[in-house]
Amino acid sequence: MDFALLHLFVLVLSMLCVIICSLEFDPVDNYLINCGSFENTTIGNRIFLADNLNSSQRVFVNTSLESIPSSYSSVLYQTARVLNDTSKFTFSIKKQGRHWIRLYFYPFMYENYNLSSAKFSVSVDNFTLIKKFEPLSAGLVKEYTLNITSISLVLTFTPLASSFAFVNALEVISLPDEVIPVDVGAHSLSVKALETVVRVNMGNVSVLPQNDTSWRYWEPDGRYLTGTNLIQFLSRIQDVNYTRGGPSRNIAPPSVYGTATRLQVGDPNTLVNITWSFDVDPGFDYFIRFHFCDIVTGHNDPNKVGDDHELLFNVLINSQTASRNLDLRNRTSNVLGAPYYMDVVKRLQNIHRISIGIGPTDIGSAYPDGLLNGLEIMKISNFKGSLDASDAEIQSSVPTSKKTRTWLILGSTIGGSIICVVLVVVSILFCRSRIRTAVDESTGENHTAVGAKEASVISKLNMGYQFPLVAVQEATDNFSESMIIGFGGFGKVYKGVLKDNTKVAVKRGFRQSQQGLSEFKTEVEMLSQFRHRHLVSLIGYCNEKDEMIIIYEYMENGTLKDHLYGSDLPNLNWTQRLEICIGSAKGLHYLHTGSHKAIIHRDVKSSNILLDENLRAKVSDFGLSKIGPEIDQTHVSTAVKGSFGYLDPEYLTRQQLTEKSDVYSFGVVMFEVLCGRPVIDPSRPKESVNLVECVMKCLRTGESEAIVDPRIAREITPESFMKFVETAEKCLAEYGSDRPTMGEVLWNLEYALKLQGKDEKTTQENEISDNQLDNSVVSTEYSMGSMADLAGVSMSKVFCQMVKSENKDSCDMC
Numbered sequence: 001m002d003f004a005l006l007h008l009f010v011l012v013l014s015m016l017c018v019i020i021c022s023l024e025f026d027p028v029d030n031y032l033i034n035c036g037s038f039e040n041t042t043i044g045n046r047i048f049l050a051d052n053l054n055s056s057q058r059v060f061v062n063t064s065l066e067s068i069p070s071s072y073s074s075v076l077y078q079t080a081r082v083l084n085d086t087s088k089f090t091f092s093i094k095k096q097g098r099h100w101i102r103l104y105f106y107p108f109m110y111e112n113y114n115l116s117s118a119k120f121s122v123s124v125d126n127f128t129l130i131k132k133f134e135p136l137s138a139g140l141v142k143e144y145t146l147n148i149t150s151i152s153l154v155l156t157f158t159p160l161a162s163s164f165a166f167v168n169a170l171e172v173i174s175l176p177d178e179v180i181p182v183d184v185g186a187h188s189l190s191v192k193a194l195e196t197v198v199r200v201n202m203g204n205v206s207v208l209p210q211n212d213t214s215w216r217y218w219e220p221d222g223r224y225l226t227g228t229n230l231i232q233f234l235s236r237i238q239d240v241n242y243t244r245g246g247p248s249r250n251i252a253p254p255s256v257y258g259t260a261t262r263l264q265v266g267d268p269n270t271l272v273n274i275t276w277s278f279d280v281d282p283g284f285d286y287f288i289r290f291h292f293c294d295i296v297t298g299h300n301d302p303n304k305v306g307d308d309h310e311l312l313f314n315v316l317i318n319s320q321t322a323s324r325n326l327d328l329r330n331r332t333s334n335v336l337g338a339p340y341y342m343d344v345v346k347r348l349q350n351i352h353r354i355s356i357g358i359g360p361t362d363i364g365s366a367y368p369d370g371l372l373n374g375l376e377i378m379k380i381s382n383f384k385g386s387l388d389a390s391d392a393e394i395q396s397s398v399p400t401s402k403k404t405r406t407w408l409i410l411g412s413t414i415g416g417s418i419i420c421v422v423l424v425v426v427s428i429l430f431c432r433s434r435i436r437t438a439v440d441e442s443t444g445e446n447h448t449a450v451g452a453k454e455a456s457v458i459s460k461l462n463m464g465y466q467f468p469l470v471a472v473q474e475a476t477d478n479f480s481e482s483m484i485i486g487f488g489g490f491g492k493v494y495k496g497v498l499k500d501n502t503k504v505a506v507k508r509g510f511r512q513s514q515q516g517l518s519e520f521k522t523e524v525e526m527l528s529q530f531r532h533r534h535l536v537s538l539i540g541y542c543n544e545k546d547e548m549i550i551i552y553e554y555m556e557n558g559t560l561k562d563h564l565y566g567s568d569l570p571n572l573n574w575t576q577r578l579e580i581c582i583g584s585a586k587g588l589h590y591l592h593t594g595s596h597k598a599i600i601h602r603d604v605k606s607s608n609i610l611l612d613e614n615l616r617a618k619v620s621d622f623g624l625s626k627i628g629p630e631i632d633q634t635h636v637s638t639a640v641k642g643s644f645g646y647l648d649p650e651y652l653t654r655q656q657l658t659e660k661s662d663v664y665s666f667g668v669v670m671f672e673v674l675c676g677r678p679v680i681d682p683s684r685p686k687e688s689v690n691l692v693e694c695v696m697k698c699l700r701t702g703e704s705e706a707i708v709d710p711r712i713a714r715e716i717t718p719e720s721f722m723k724f725v726e727t728a729e730k731c732l733a734e735y736g737s738d739r740p741t742m743g744e745v746l747w748n749l750e751y752a753l754k755l756q757g758k759d760e761k762t763t764q765e766n767e768i769s770d771n772q773l774d775n776s777v778v779s780t781e782y783s784m785g786s787m788a789d790l791a792g793v794s795m796s797k798v799f800c801q802m803v804k805s806e807n808k809d810s811c812d813m814c
C-alpha cells in the first residue's frame with residue numbers, strides 16, 4: 001500500500017519536475033501555416049499546417065530544393081501560395097499584446113510561373129510592412145512584431161498591377177510581454193511595429209529557432225565583423241546563470257549568452273574597437289538591444305596579464321558612446337555568468353549603416369577588454385505607420401542645420417588666415433612633389449598597373465567604414481575652399497564636422513590618379529586593421545562617384561613639421577619634442593611588431609607625424625605602407641617610393657625594404673627635431689642643403705652642438721643631447737643590420753627624456769652615459785649658415801645631383 005502511494009508520489013513529483021524543467025514559452029496564439037502545402041509539416045517541435053484543403057486560389061507545390069542557404073527548415077520553401085488579387089489572411093487573437101509575424105519567401109520556378117517576377121505590398125492592420133516587394137533572393141524570412149490590441153489581425157497582400165503576390169509560409173505567434181519593452185527612454189514603442197533587421201549571436205555560431213523560446217533565428221556575427229585580427233570567439237554555455245530579476249531565457253537563450261566575441265589585445269597601449277557593421281535604411285528610428293554576459297572572468301587566460309583587470313568597456317553606436325565604462329559586474333550584482341541586456345533607440349538620418357563597437361575604456365589603469373554576446377537591431381515604424389524604405393523621412397542633403405551655418409561663418413572668418421598658411425604650405429609642397437616625382441622617375445616606377453582591377457580592389461575594402469558622399473559633403477560644407485587645411489601629393493585635406501559633432505580631417509584624392517587609387521586602398525586597409533594611441537585613426541572612407549575620400553580623426557595641432565619650422569606656431573620645448581619622438585616611435589614600433597607580420601610605413605617624415613590637442617604624436621599617411629617580409633625572407637623587393645631626404649640609402653640602391661628603412665627615416669626626423677630645420681633646405685649654402693649630410697659632417701668634426709635648434713639649445717641637458725644624437729646617428733647607419741629596432745630607439749628616447757628630467761633618481765643605468773664624446777659643454781652658439789642665393793639654379797638639377805650623391809658612401813657636396 002505504502003509502496004504504491006510512494007510510487008504515485010514520485011510519479012507526480014517527477015511529472016511536476018518535467019513541467020517545471022521544460023518551462024518553455026507556450027504561446028497562446030500560435031498560427032503556423034505552410035502555404036500551398038497538402039500536408040502538415042513538422043519542424044523541430046512545431047507543426048506547420050497544410051492550407052490548401054479548400055482553396056480556390058492557385059497553389060504551387062514541390063519545387064526542387066537546390067541551394068537554399070537558410071537555417072530555417074527549407075521544407076517550408078517547397079510550396080507557395082500565389083495570390084493574384086488583394087488577399088487577406090485573418091487570424092483571431094486571444095491574447096492581446098506583442099506578436100511575432102514571420103513571412104517566408106522563396107521564389108522558385110513552377111511550370112510557367114516565375115515567382116521572382118512577383119511584385120507586391122504587405123500590410124498588417126494599419127501598418128505597411130513592405131511596398132513594391134520583389135523577393136529576388138533565395139530563402140528570405142521577414143520578421144515583424146506588432147502590439148495587437150484588437151481581437152483579430154488582418155494580413156493583407158496586395159499585388160502590384162499586372163503582377164501577383166506569393167508566400168511560402170506564415171507564422172503569427174504571441175510573445176512574452178517582457179521581450180519588447182513598452183518604452184525605451186523617451187521613445188514609446190507600444191503602438192509601433194518593429195521589423196527585425198538583424199539578430200546576431202556573437203562567437204560566430206548560429207542559434208536555430210528550435211533553440212529559442214520564441215523561435216527566433218540568431219545568425220553568426222562573422223560576416224558583420226570589420227577587421228578580425230584582434231578578436232576571440234568564446235563559447236562557455238554552461239557558465240550562463242540566469243538569476244531572479246535578471247533577463248530570462250525569453251530574452252535570449254543560453255546559447256546566445258554563452259557565446260561571445262571578445263577583444264583580444266596583448267598590449268595595454270593598443271587601442272582597438274571591435275566593430276560590427278550592418279546595412280540599414282536611413283530615415284528611421286532603430287531599436288538596438290545589446291546582450292552581455294560575463295563568461296570571461298574566473299577563467300585563466302594566458303593571453304591576459306594582470307589579475308586585477310576588470311571587465312570594463314565602452315559601447316559605441318556609429319562612433320558615438322552608447323555606454324561609457326560599462327561595468328558588467330556592477331550591472332549583474334557580481335554574479336558571474338548572469339545575463340544583462342541594454343536597449344537603445346537610435347535615429348539614423350542619412351547614414352546607411354549601423355556600426356556597433358566595443359572598445360576599451362578610457363579609465364587609465366584598466367586593461368583593454370570587452371565583449372558582446374548578442375545583438376538585435378529592429379527598425380521602428382514611422383509616423384506613417386510604415387516600415388518600408390520608400391517611406392523614410394530623410395532630410396534633404398542640402399545642409400540647413402544651425403550647426404552647419406555656424407560653420408559657414410566660422411569658416412569664412414578663419415578662411416583668410418588659412419589661405420595665407422595654405423599658400424605657404426602649397427609652395428613647400430609644390431617643391432616636395434617635384435622631388436617625389438624626380439625620385440619616382442629615376443627609379444622607373446610603373447604607374448599604369450591598376451586599370452581593370454580597380455573595381456574589385458574597391459569592393460574588397462572594409463565596407464564597415466563606408467560613408468555616403470552626402471554625409472562627407474555636409475561635413476565639409478560641400479568641400480568648401482574655406483575648410484581646406486592642407487594639400488598633399490594625394491589631394492586636398494579639409495576640416496569637417498560630422499553630424500554628431502565629431503571633428504574630422506577629410507582627405508579628398510585627385511580623381512583618375514592610378515597611384516592615388518592603390519595608395520587609397522592601402523591606407524583604408526591599414527587603418528581599418530591597426531589601431532593604436534599613436535596611429536591616426538580612420539573614421540571612414542567614401543568611394544562613391546569616383547571619389548577617393550578618407551576621413552580621419554581631426555588632429556588639432558597639425559603636423560610636427562609645422563611646429564619645427566616654416567610657420568609661426570609657438571616653439572616646442574625639448575621635453576615636448578622628446579615626448580613627440582617617443583609617441584611616434586611607439587606608433588612605429590607597434591606597426592613593426594603589433595601583428596604577426598610587420599608593417600613598413602615607408603614614408604616616415606615630420607609632415608606625417610600629427611599632433612592632437614595635447615601635443616600627443618600620431619603617425620599618419622599609410623598610403624605607401626607595405627606588409628613586411630615573410631619570416632624566411634629578410635626583405636621585400638619593391639620599387640622605390642617615399643620622400644626624398646628621408647630615404648634609406650640601402651633601400652634606394654638595392655630596393656630592399658625592411659623595417660630598418662623606417663628606422664632610417666625616423667633618424668632623419670630626430671635630427672629635424674633637434675635642428676629645427678628642413679631636411680632639404682635649398683636656401684642654404686650648397687654644403688648644408690641636406691640636413692643629414694650636414695649633421696654627419698658636424699658630428700665627424702666634433703661640432704655637434706652647432707646644429708642644435710637655437711630655440712632649445714639652452715634648455716637641453718648635455719646627457720640628454722648625447723643620448724639623443726647617439727641614437728639618431730645609429731638610426732642612420734648605412735646598413736640596416738647596424739641600425740637599432742624601433743623598440744630600441746624607443747627605449748633610448750625614453751632614457752633621453754629621463755636624462756633631461758630634473759627628477760633624475762635612477763642611477764643604476766649610469767653605464768649608458770659612458771660615451772667617448774665630450775658631453776660636458778653644449779654650446780649655445782649656432783650658425784644659421786649664410787643664405788646663399790640659389791634662385792638661378794634649377795631645382796630639379798640640384799636634386800638630381802643629390803640623388804646621385806645619396807648612392808655614394810662619401811658626400812662630395814659637404
Ligand SMILES: *[C@@H]1O[C@H](CO)[C@@H](O)[C@H](O)[C@H]1NC(C)=O
Pocket residue numbers: 038039040049050
Ligand atoms: C494537420 O493537423 C491538423 C491539426 O493537428 C489536423 O486537424 C489536420 O487534419 C492535419 N492535416 C493533415 C493533412 O494532416
Ligand SMILES: *[C@@H]1O[C@H](CO)[C@@H](O)[C@H](O)[C@H]1NC(C)=O
Pocket residue numbers: 054
Ligand atoms: C470550402 O470553403 C467554402 C467557402 O469558402 C465552404 O463553403 C466549404 O464548406 C469549405 N469546404 C471545406 C471542406 O472546408
Ligand SMILES: *[C@@H]1O[C@H](CO)[C@@H](O)[C@H](O)[C@H]1NC(C)=O
Pocket residue numbers: 061062
Ligand atoms: C510532392 O512531393 C510529395 C512528397 O515529397 C509527393 O508525394 C508528391 O507526389 C509530389 N507532388 C508533385 C506534384 O510533384
Ligand SMILES: *[C@@H]1O[C@H](CO)[C@@H](O)[C@H](O)[C@H]1NC(C)=O
Pocket residue numbers: 056057058084085
Ligand atoms: C486570379 O485567379 C483566379 C483563380 O485562378 C481567377 O479566377 C481570376 O480571374 C484571377 N484574377 C486575375 C486578376 O488574374
Ligand SMILES: *[C@@H]1O[C@H](CO)[C@@H](O)[C@H](O)[C@H]1NC(C)=O
Pocket residue numbers: 109114115116117
Ligand atoms: C524570373 O524572374 C526574374 C526577375 O524578373 C528574372 O531575373 C529571372 O531571369 C527569371 N527566371 C527565369 C527562369 O525566367
Ligand SMILES: *[C@@H]1O[C@H](CO)[C@@H](O)[C@H](O)[C@H]1NC(C)=O
Pocket residue numbers: 125126150
Ligand atoms: C486603424 O486606424 C483606424 C483609424 O485610422 C483606427 O480606428 C483603427 O483602430 C486602427 N486599427 C488598428 C488595428 O490599429
Ligand SMILES: *[C@@H]1O[C@H](CO)[C@@H](O)[C@H](O)[C@H]1NC(C)=O
Pocket residue numbers: 097098147148149177180181182189190191
Ligand atoms: C500594447 O498597447 C497597449 C495599448 O496601447 C498598451 O497598454 C500596452 O502596454 C502595449 N503593450 C506592449 C507590450 O507594448
Ligand SMILES: *[C@@H]1O[C@H](CO)[C@@H](O)[C@H](O)[C@H]1NC(C)=O
Pocket residue numbers: 204220222223225228
Ligand atoms: C565565422 O564562421 C564561418 C563559418 O564557420 C567562417 O567561414 C568564418 O570565417 C568565420 N568568421 C570569422 C571571422 O572567423
Ligand SMILES: *[C@@H]1O[C@H](CO)[C@@H](O)[C@H](O)[C@H]1NC(C)=O
Pocket residue numbers: 241243335
Ligand atoms: C548562480 O548564481 C547564484 C547567485 O545568484 C548562485 O547562488 C548560484 O550558485 C549560481 N549557480 C551556478 C550554477 O553558478
Ligand SMILES: *[C@@H]1O[C@H](CO)[C@@H](O)[C@H](O)[C@H]1NC(C)=O
Pocket residue numbers: 206207210211255
Ligand atoms: C540546441 O538545443 C539542443 C537541445 O534542445 C541542444 O542539445 C543543443 O546543444 C542546442 N544547440 C545549441 C547551439 O545550443
Ligand SMILES: *[C@@H]1O[C@H](CO)[C@@H](O)[C@H](O)[C@H]1NC(C)=O
Pocket residue numbers: 270271272273316318319320357359531532537
Ligand atoms: C573607438 O571608437 C571611438 C568612437 O569612434 C573612438 O573615439 C575611439 O578613438 C576608438 N578607439 C580606437 C582605439 O579606435
Ligand SMILES: *[C@@H]1O[C@H](CO)[C@@H](O)[C@H](O)[C@H]1NC(C)=O
Pocket residue numbers: 329330331332333334
Ligand atoms: C554599482 O555602482 C553604483 C554606483 O557606482 C553603486 O551605487 C552600486 O552599489 C553598484 N552595485 C553593485 C552591485 O556593485
